[in-house]
Amino acid sequence: MSPRNETLRPPEGAAAPRRHPDAPAPGELLGSHYDECFGCGGGQDHGLHLAARAGEGVSVTAEFTVKKAHQGAPGLAHGGVLATALDETLGALSWLLRTIAVTGRLETDFLRPVPVDTKLYLDAHVTGVDGRKIYSTATGRLGGPDGDIAVRADALFIEVKVDHFIAHGRDTEIKAAMADPDQVRRARAFEVNP
Numbered sequence: 001m002s003p004r005n006e007t008l009r010p011p012e013g014a015a016a017p018r019r020h021p022d023a024p025a026p027g028e029l030l031g032s033h034y035d036e037c038f039g040c041g042g043g044q045d046h047g048l049h050l051a052a053r054a055g056e057g058v059s060v061t062a063e064f065t066v067k068k069a070h071q072g073a074p075g076l077a078h079g080g081v082l083a084t085a086l087d088e089t090l091g092a093l094s095w096l097l098r099t100i101a102v103t104g105r106l107e108t109d110f111l112r113p114v115p116v117d118t119k120l121y122l123d124a125h126v127t128g129v130d131g132r133k134i135y136s137t138a139t140g141r142l143g144g145p146d147g148d149i150a151v152r153a154d155a156l157f158i159e160v161k162v163d164h165f166i167a168h169g170r171d172t173e174i175k176a177a178m179a180d181p182d183q184v185r186r187a188r189a190f191e192v193n194p
């Protein structure tokens with residue numbers, strides 16, 4: 001499916017996505033980039049606890065089970081939570097590019113309601129890279145990886161350096177993150193590209 005919005009289509013001359021030589025192997029669990037992340041962190045009781053795996057090329061798959069705390073209408077997932085699941089899955093593509101990037105633009109289509117206790121099967125891949133701009137797309141399916149599409153999104157992520165978070169994040173959390181050698185190593189490693 002190609003993006004409906006022109007601004008989310010890689011421009012002419014954009015580079016094809018290139019899997020980083022040190023990217024995790026296909027099938028490998030990617031883990032969380034930050035324990036307090038609402039999307040993937042283990043430290044958020046009501047977070048999505050989304051678990052993503054590396055796929056082939058520059059792609060990932062992920063699973064997320066809708067919980068009671070994620071409702072909008074009775075018994076149904078909140079649209080913003082579903083957009084978060086797509087955003088987080090798209091964000092996980094950073095592990096394959098080994099580039100830190102933040103969401104600049106995210107366009108989401110909600111095709112089917114998603115009940116509480118449903119497992120959403122997500123996949124995402126990069127469609128092109130143009131300088132700091134990373135174009136990508138994702139789907140969330142019901143019933144299995146080949147099931148009906150419930151939600152889909154096209155996105156533009158923008159590459160940033162670790163300093164982006166240091167400059168903009170609240171002091172308390174930045175200080176705690178910087179005091180954690182594993183967190184710093186994980187983040188800084190992404191800044192070194194061949």
Ligand SMILES: CCCCCCCCCCCCCC(=O)SCCNC(=O)CCNC(=O)[C@H](O)C(C)(C)COP(=O)(O)OP(=O)(O)OC[C@H]1O[C@@H](n2cnc3c(N)ncnc32)[C@H](O)[C@@H]1OP(=O)(O)O
Pocket residue numbers: 007033034087088091100101102103104105131132133156158160162165166177178183184187
């Ligand atoms: C220590 C702890 C580390 C933890 C690390 C893990 C982090 C992982 C987190 C992942 C969590 C999951 C994910 C999350 O939740 S990420 C959280 C949600 N996203 C954000 O908070 C991002 C907020 N926005 C910004 O900070 C800035 O606007 C950014 C950094 C994005 C760009 O500002 P910057 O000043 O740097 O660059 P620029 O303005 O020159 O733009 C550059 C180019 O991009 C184009 N452009 C920009 N925006 C748009 C747009 N909306 N539509 C179309 N195009 C857009 C722009 O035209 C230009 O194009 P060109 O003129 O070059 O052609």
